[in-house]
Amino acid sequence: MFTRNRNDRPDIRIAEQLKDVDACLVRFDSFLRAASVSDTSFEALRVLSDSVCEAESTADSSLRRLIDSLGGDLLPATRQDLIEIATSCDRIANKCETYATQSVVQHFRMPEPFCEDILQILSITKGQFVLLEKSIRMLFTEIGKFVKDHGILDDIRREESRVDDIEKDIYERLYATDCGLAEKMQAARFVELVCDISDAIENIADKIQIMLITRKA
Amino acid sequence: MIYLLLIPGLFMGWSLGTNDAANAFGTAVATRVVKYRTAILIIAVFCILGAILGGAGNIDKVAELAESNRVTASLSETLAAIEDGSAEALRLRSALKGAIIFLCAGLTVFVMSYLKFPVSANQSITGAIIGWGLYHANYSDPEVLAVNLPQIGKFAATWVLNPLGAGIISFVLVWLFNRFLYARISSLGAYDKLVRAGYIIAGIFASYSIGINSSANVTALYYDTHFAETGVVSNLLGDARLTATLGGIAIAIGVLTFSKRVMMTVGSSIAEISQTDGFLVILAMSLTIVIMGKWMGIPVSTSQAVVGAVIGAGLTRGVRQVHFGVFRRIAIAWISSPTVAGLATYAIAALTAGYFA
Numbered sequence: 366m367f368t369r370n371r372n373d374r375p376d377i378r379i380a381e382q383l384k385d386v387d388a389c390l391v392r393f394d395s396f397l398r399a400a401s402v403s404d405t406s407f408e409a410l411r412v413l414s415d416s417v418c419e420a421e422s423t424a425d426s427s428l429r430r431l432i433d434s435l436g437g438d439l440l441p442a443t444r445q446d447l448i449e450i451a452t453s454c455d456r457i458a459n460k461c462e463t464y465a466t467q468s469v470v471q472h473f474r475m476p477e478p479f480c481e482d483i484l485q486i487l488s489i490t491k492g493q494f495v496l497l498e499k500s501i502r503m504l505f506t507e508i509g510k511f512v513k514d515h516g517i518l519d520d521i522r523r524e525e526s527r528v529d530d531i532e533k534d535i536y537e538r539l540y541a542t543d544c545g546l547a548e549k550m551q552a553a554r555f556v557e558l559v560c561d562i563s564d565a566i567e568n569i570a571d572k573i574q575i576m577l578i579t580r581k582a
Numbered sequence: 583m584i585y586l587l588l589i590p591g592l593f594m595g596w597s598l599g600t601n602d603a604a605n606a607f608g609t610a611v612a613t614r615v616v617k618y619r620t621a622i623l624i625i626a627v628f629c630i631l632g633a634i635l636g637g638a639g640n641i642d643k644v645a646e647l648a649e650s651n652r653v654t655a656s657l658s659e660t661l662a663a664i665e666d667g668s669a670e671a672l673r674l675r676s677a678l679k680g681a682i683i684f685l686c687a688g689l690t691v692f693v694m695s696y697l698k699f700p701v702s703a704n705q706s707i708t709g710a711i712i713g714w715g716l717y718h719a720n721y722s723d724p725e726v727l728a729v730n731l732p733q734i735g736k737f738a739a740t741w742v743l744n745p746l747g748a749g750i751i752s753f754v755l756v757w758l759f760n761r762f763l764y765a766r767i768s769s770l771g772a773y774d775k776l777v778r779a780g781y782i783i784a785g786i787f788a789s790y791s792i793g794i795n796s797s798a799n800v801t802a803l804y805y806d807t808h809f810a811e812t813g814v815v816s817n818l819l820g821d822a823r824l825t826a827t828l829g830g831i832a833i834a835i836g837v838l839t840f841s842k843r844v845m846m847t848v849g850s851s852i853a854e855i856s857q858t859d860g861f862l863v864i865l866a867m868s869l870t871i872v873i874m875g876k877w878m879g880i881p882v883s884t885s886q887a888v889v890g891a892v893i894g895a896g897l898t899r900g901v902r903q904v905h906f907g908v909f910r911r912i913a914i915a916w917i918s919s920p921t922v923a924g925l926a927t928y929a930i931a932a933l934t935a936g937y938f939a
């Protein structure tokens with residue numbers, strides 16, 4: 366009655382949420398790979414899209430459990446910071462879901478010359494997410510050292526720059542094609558959605574850095 | 583009816599509470615580590631406890647200054663009054679003088695608090711006593727000077743030594759903590775627990791120190807130091823512990839009712855300090871009060887100590903972290919509050935010279 370369930374600890378809950386967001390990213394990766402193959406039917410893509418939505422929904426639930434677990438042991442400022450980080454992580458899953466559902470609804474397929482680039486962006490983003498998971502874990506295991514050395518956050522930002530370069534290159538090539546402007550803009554919107562995931566991860570890295578600075582000795 | 587004259591002293595205590603509370607939990611409340619309501623409850627309880635258990639020890643020091651400035655009656659005056667049957671009139675006059683001085687000092691502190699300056703209530707009282715003495719005591723008399731100059735010198739020295747000492751202690755504590763302990767903190771949870779526990783322990787220590795250091799000051803002028811020798815109470819109160827306890831209660835009421843403004847100034851305006859620095863600052867302030875109080879033999883200003891400590895902690899990160907503009911304004915308030923209180927009592931002493939001569 367008076368002891369707290371071990372799973373209700375914020376570190377356990379946030380790890381659980383990150384795992385769910387990661388699962389969503391993995392399913393989104395499968396979706397993009399299937400979508401890049403022209404033979405894949407929209408029915409098959411709809412099934413994969415639903416599985417992305419399901420993963421997003423699971424990540425949503427774990428976010429709510431995490432928020433419930435942020436009890437009185439933590440200072441208000443820490444609770445606020447963790448809520449901001451968790452809601453930002455949830456936005457990663459939301460972006461995946463938006464891309465998957467909208468592309469199915471709009472019967473959109475990324476033009477073939479750009480499929481590889483999009484898969485590369487997602488691959489870099491997944492690498493960024495691994496670094497992000499590690500950083501968040503460090504908040505709960507070695508914050509004292511993390512405050513002094515947070516080079517891992519610079520690595521996340523560096524990867525985001527790579528994504529930015531690829532994104533810029535895609536736009537230049539996309540607007541140089543013979544497609545109609547509407548199609549170009551539609552494709553650009555989906556490119557932006559994928560790149561937004563990397564941006565979201567970078568924003569979380571920034572939030573973590575601010576969190577560390579405010580707790581700097 | 584004569585006990586109504588206690589009101590200005592209690593008002594002084596209330597004013598001191600509105601100001602000095604900031605020193606115990608200002609940084610904790612400003613950094614949202616401790617809730618304002620929790621902070622003021624802790625201060626009130628431990629301030630009263632400090633007053634009951636250790637406040638009486640400081641009464642004699644203030645009383646000595648008051649007597650040499652002709653605020654309270656000397657032993658010979660008291661004995662003479664007992665002999666000619668005017669002890670009750672002497673009692674009324676002493677209590678009235680105490681009330682005037684407390685009123686002037688209390689109003690000065692209240693105005694400074696309203697303007698959000700952390701000032702020294704203790705030094706306002708000292709300024710008010712000396713202001714009275716400058717009119718009534720003969721400062722050209724070498725004997726009067728011999729009693730007053732060392733006391734005045736000590737109070738003036740604390741303007742510099744107290745914040746300087748607190749700044750040095752704070753700088754060393756913060757540097758040692760950051761250098762050797764910080765990296766050992768494992769998790770956010772451990773960090774938060776350390777910060778919260780640190781603030782509460784340091785705040786309790788600080789509140790207790792304020793109770794010991796300041797409670798006597800707000801009622802000491804009502805205390806009859808010669809009661810033990812004469813057996814007749816020639817002022818309002820004859821019991822040192824009761825006098826200090828009343829002061830502690832008055833301070834606690836000030837803390838509970840009107841302390842938030844200065845608390846936020848102390849906690850956030852003077853220097854950018856981290857959460858861990860915050861409780862080390864309070865610890866440094868409390869240590870300074872105890873050390874300086876013992877060394878100088880007079881009650882010292884907690885407000886000056888905490889401002890010095892905040893600056894010391896800020897300096898561990900570099901000179902740019904300290905808002906010297908705010909510090910300058912506070913320094914002016916430190917000097918002006920005893921001066922204003924002194925001028926006020928001097929003026930009243932001149933106006934009432936016929937009655938009190």
